[in-house]
Amino acid sequence: MxxxxxxxxxxxxxxxxxxxxxxxxxxxxxxxxxxxxxxxxxxxxxxxxxxxxxxxxxxxxxxxxxxxxxxxxxxxxxxxxxxxxxxxxxxxxxxxxxxxxxxxxxxxxxxxxxxxxxxxxxxxxxxxxxxxxxxxxxxxxxxxxxxxxxxxxxxxxxxxxxxxxxxxxxxxxxxxxxxxxxxxxxxxxxxxxxxxxxxxxxxxxxxxxxxxxxxxxxxxxxxxxxxxxxxxxxxxxxxxxxxxxxxxIGTWRMHSHVVEVDDGEGLEALANWFGDQPDKARTYVRLGVRGSLSVTGMARLDMLVDAQDEVYAAVQRWPKRWDVTIRPDDLALDRLGVTGPSRAALDELRIATGNGDAEAADALALFHRLVGGVA
Missing domain, CATH: 3.60.21.10 (Metallo-dependent phosphatases)
Structure with missing residues (x-):
């Protein structure tokens, strides 16, 4: 039989x-x-x-x-x-x-x-x-x-x-x-x-x-x-x-992807990885990132990750594997065209970031993006 x-x-x-x-x-x-x-x-x-x-x-x-x-x-x-x-x-x-x-x-x-x-x-x-x-x-x-x-x-x-x-x-x-x-x-x-x-x-x-x-x-x-x-x-x-x-027979893909980043090749490699994945509309990525970035680099990372939601099914920051420190002494901050109260707020965020305040670091990167400081 x-x-x-x-x-x-x-x-x-x-x-x-x-x-x-x-x-x-x-x-x-x-x-x-x-x-x-x-x-x-x-x-x-x-x-x-x-x-x-x-x-x-x-x-x-x-x-x-x-x-x-x-x-x-x-x-x-x-x-x-x-x-x-x-x-x-x-x-x-x-x-x-x-x-x-x-x-x-x-x-x-x-x-x-x-x-x-x-x-x-x-x-x-x-x-x-x-x-x-x-x-x-x-x-x-x-x-x-x-x-x-x-x-x-x-x-x-x-x-x-x-x-x-x-x-x-x-x-x-x-x-x-x-x-x-x-x-x-x-x-x-x-x-x-x-x-x-x-x-x-x-x-x-x-x-x-x-x-x-x-x-x-x-x-x-x-x-x-x-x-x-x-x-x-x-x-x-x-x-x-x-x-x-x-x-x-499956058509969907789900990845855990952890990368080391820096202001140069690391961010470029992550951008290339996102670009190389097939069938993005049916792909979910749980992303972990480790490294040290300038404020400009952090803003670039945020923009890169946020942009993927427009083409991928979803890209989610993985809290357990998200360990990015921001370097506050970035010359790019000095070049920002802000004065008065905005400059005072910027300086306070730089000091707090230098003291290890993660929320201040995130706010500093967002501030940089909002005033158009991404290179």
Whole structure:
């Protein structure tokens, strides 16, 4: 027996990112729905028999009706059977999105929600078994216990669809929501399950040593820390083998970028880096800067960073990695054409900056910009 299917997870439709402005947020939200259609194309190209989505299909149980209906339309692009699992963000609790009339009306007939552990048979010889979350705070291991409870092996290939964090991936944390890796691996080695399709971790990750336990990651990146987001997994499963291939489908990029700057080549290199990045409208940058700049240099840096918001999805100053000192004895300050109270305020800011006042340094750079002192 052999079967090919796709494994996805963590669509989190309706997700909001606080670092995106309204226009970029709208494009980001639509990209997560568009990813469903891209999964449909991959399913056709790989001749996938079915698709499993391992939890957190929606960002929350209370999502906009329009998002639900758009998701239903996008799912029509996947022509094979699709199985959706409730996760911790969209668990099967009272008022769940899964019981809303908007969703039940929007879902195509080939899409099924795994609301229980009853085996589904998308093709002969294959069983898909769900381990849905029934609340945001489960009382027991959400994957290990269902894996251990699977019946003895039979002639079918079994795919367990689950959601949760393995204990080994979050060392030192004791939490009732954690998954016991030993239980899951034991179920695999006993052939109670042939593949464990997981969600919750946003980076593609193989867990354990069987090669049959995988996180699919999120189809569109959500944070710069994610190591391998933007993928869907093509799984080829037989009685004796399991071959998993990540296939890129993501369109957004998120970077953490830290640079050393000075008044010359450092600022020029940062400007070139910004200019060289592809697809800026779908790129978020969390920027860290270290160095010492003149007031003129600081003003140039501020103007450079501020200008990127007009072309990038967002550029955010990273407070933990933003360590720029300003040199107040800049000859450029003496050349500014200000007199009277303005000159007195300028001199006070220079003195405060020299005494290490970070707020005064920022005000001094702003003052320099406002009077047109940028070279």
């Amino acid at each position: 052999a079967v090919t299917f796709l494994h996805s997870a963590d669509w989190q439709l309706g997700m909001l990112r606080r670092f995106l402005g309204p226009e970029a947020q709208a494009r980001f939200g639509q990209a997560r729905i568009d990813a469903i259609e891209r999964i449909g194309r991959v399913a056709t190209e790989t001749d996938a028999a079915f698709v499993v989505v391992s939890g957190d299909v929606f960002e929350a149980n209370q999502v906009d009706r329009q998002i639900v209906r758009r998701a239903g339309e996008a799912l029509r692009a996947i022509t094979c059977p699709v199985f959706l699992l409730p996760g911790n963000h969209d668990s099967l609790e009272p008022g769940s999105v899964w019981t809303s009339p908007a969703l039940t009306q929007a879902l195509p007939s080939h899409v099924e929600v795994l609301t229980d552990a009853r085996p589904r048979t998308p093709v002969p010889g294959v069983e898909v078994i769900g381990a849905p979350w029934r609340s945001r705070r489960p009382e027991e291991d959400p994957v290990g216990e269902p894996a251990a409870a699977l019946p003895p092996p039979n002639d079918n290939l079994r795919v367990l669809v689950g959601h949760g964090r393995f204990d080994g991936l979050v060392p030192g944390v004791v939490d009732g929501e954690l998954v016991d890796l030993d239980k899951v691996e034991r179920a695999v080695k006993e052939r109670r399950v042939d593949y464990v399709a997981l969600g919750d971790r946003h980076s593609v990750t193989s867990v354990g040593d069987t090669g049959r336990i995988w996180y699919a990651g999120t189809p569109e990146v959500t944070r710069p820390e994610e190591e391998l987001p933007g993928q869907v997994l093509r799984v080829r499963l037989t009685d004796d083998s399991c071959d998993v291939q990540p296939i890129p």
